[in-house]
Amino acid sequence: MGPIAWLQIRQMLGQKKFLLVFLFLAIPLFIALPIRLVDGFRQWEGSVAAGIFLYLLYPQTICMLLALLYGTSVISSEIEDKTLTYLFTRPLPRWQLIVGKYVAIVACLTPPALVSLCACWLVLGLEGGYEMLLGQMLATAGAVAAYTAIFSMIGSYFHKRPLVIGAIYAAIEILLSFIPALVSSLTVSYFLRSLAVRLVDVDLPKEMLRLLGGASLPGAAATLALMIAAALVLSSLATMRKEYLFSEQA
Amino acid sequence: MDSIIKARSLTKLYGVVIGVNDVTLDLPPGVRGLLGPNGAGKSTFLKLVTGQLNPTEGEVRVFGERPWNNADVFRRIGFCPEQDSFYAFLTGYEFVRTLARLSGYEPAEAKRRAERAMERVGATEYMHRKIATYSKGMRQRTKMAQALVHDPALLILDEPLSGTDPIGRRDLTELVRGLGREGKSILVSSHVLHEVQAVTEEFLLIYGGRVLASGNVREIRGLMNEVPHRITIRCSDRKDVAQRLMRDLPITGIEIDEAREAVSVLTRDPGAFYEGFRRLALEDGVRIMEMTTEDDTMDAVFRYLVARD
Numbered sequence: 114m115g116p117i118a119w120l121q122i123r124q125m126l127g128q129k130k131f132l133l134v135f136l137f138l139a140i141p142l143f144i145a146l147p148i149r150l151v152d153g154f155r156q157w158e159g160s161v162a163a164g165i166f167l168y169l170l171y172p173q174t175i176c177m178l179l180a181l182l183y184g185t186s187v188i189s190s191e192i193e194d195k196t197l198t199y200l201f202t203r204p205l206p207r208w209q210l211i212v213g214k215y216v217a218i219v220a221c222l223t224p225p226a227l228v229s230l231c232a233c234w235l236v237l238g239l240e241g242g243y244e245m246l247l248g249q250m251l252a253t254a255g256a257v258a259a260y261t262a263i264f265s266m267i268g269s270y271f272h273k274r275p276l277v278i279g280a281i282y283a284a285i286e287i288l289l290s291f292i293p294a295l296v297s298s299l300t301v302s303y304f305l306r307s308l309a310v311r312l313v314d315v316d317l318p319k320e321m322l323r324l325l326g327g328a329s330l331p332g333a334a335a336t337l338a339l340m341i342a343a344a345l346v347l348s349s350l351a352t353m354r355k356e357y358l359f360s361e362q363a
Numbered sequence: 364m365d366s367i368i369k370a371r372s373l374t375k376l377y378g379v380v381i382g383v384n385d386v387t388l389d390l391p392p393g394v395r396g397l398l399g400p401n402g403a404g405k406s407t408f409l410k411l412v413t414g415q416l417n418p419t420e421g422e423v424r425v426f427g428e429r430p431w432n433n434a435d436v437f438r439r440i441g442f443c444p445e446q447d448s449f450y451a452f453l454t455g456y457e458f459v460r461t462l463a464r465l466s467g468y469e470p471a472e473a474k475r476r477a478e479r480a481m482e483r484v485g486a487t488e489y490m491h492r493k494i495a496t497y498s499k500g501m502r503q504r505t506k507m508a509q510a511l512v513h514d515p516a517l518l519i520l521d522e523p524l525s526g527t528d529p530i531g532r533r534d535l536t537e538l539v540r541g542l543g544r545e546g547k548s549i550l551v552s553s554h555v556l557h558e559v560q561a562v563t564e565e566f567l568l569i570y571g572g573r574v575l576a577s578g579n580v581r582e583i584r585g586l587m588n589e590v591p592h593r594i595t596i597r598c599s600d601r602k603d604v605a606q607r608l609m610r611d612l613p614i615t616g617i618e619i620d621e622a623r624e625a626v627s628v629l630t631r632d633p634g635a636f637y638e639g640f641r642r643l644a645l646e647d648g649v650r651i652m653e654m655t656t657e658d659d660t661m662d663a664v665f666r667y668l669v670a671r672d
Binding site: 115116117119120123124127194195196198199200201202203204205206207353356358 | 377413414415416417432434435437438440442444446448449450452453461462464465466467509
């Protein structure tokens, strides 16, 4: 798994595509700056509005997009570059290929996402909202981990147009996550929101809190871990069973 | 002698397109060429043997085991793919060392093996340069090095000389010969007869996804002689020439093509034909402009064998 992770990190950091990561992560700062200038969040409910703002930007949008970009390409990039041959003719269990790449992607995306989140928090000038920041950091790290696993699974099953299929999944996930009752609790987003809000001591109606994220902190963390494990197992099974053809064969 | 590669009714379909069609064979250890024109099914066959593809029907066994998803087989085979693809952001040395690591070697051992493999293929001089800066010949050598790095018992080389310059071709040919002398089994594919002939006398001929023939050069030439060779002669006095050819030489068919100013003959005994034709050409009154035969091309070999089947 080590050499695969090393290879993936070298590949990611060496690509121009990685500049997109910084570009995406700079966007919230540009949005936060004018909000700070007009003292936007003080007019609302303080940290609640800021928390929703940060959640929608980071775990829900940017982390999802970055995971979509890299997770769906775990296999397709090797097929496009025709390098899969080298990996599939070595005595390396295929689950290690998936897990190695997954670990590398998460390791490359999480630190810049967290740094950007902290910078955004500073720009917004949310004094004293450390619990909120911690919750957002948990949700951001969880989003990178969970969405990367899910998009890796999608990329392993659908190596043709995985980005499109991943985007369709993302749209459905976002829609479902805002439907109250049981439906929303089937989504990754529901548990990420739970991570974000459960550390914050906010005075909100129970229904509102349930909609934002009704799971307990340990429950949300455990469910996300299970989701990640399931996605990686399914992804590994796909690579063990599927044949991946290069374009001239396909 | 036990076969290292065994195929039974091996078939691979890509949708409705046939990649490999009902191949049954036993390949003993040794160096063998896999010859066939482009699109004949060579690469598909090699991908089945190296476990990258799963058969649609039938089975293939390498060292007695199914290669699909089989780490034990992967430890014993080295594959040099046809496609010119790399992790171009790595140096040649890093590339080979990484693949050695993926073969299960610890970092220090992988380093030692990568250096040795690069030296073996004559790539030491530039191994610390990025692959992106390599010429085609350098890349071919690097691909060979990664196939050798784990010292496999069976080497599978898909068009290894493709795109190399004459010096690279000579060096790689010598390398493959040397590996054969060391006792490695090698299956080397090509669509160029003389490339394979430079490393081995033993061939498998594949065409349309089927193995048409196997054996050594003499046996295959013998098979070729079972079907007529076509020889085209551009000359004057074509009717007269045709009559003399029919009367004096061993031919099985003749055609006059006035548009091309040529006489086209079919013969099962090209040696006797050429000897007799030499005499005829020296006679007065016949002017020979050109004589061509398609027999030296691989396509002709395969056409003969397909016609025979």
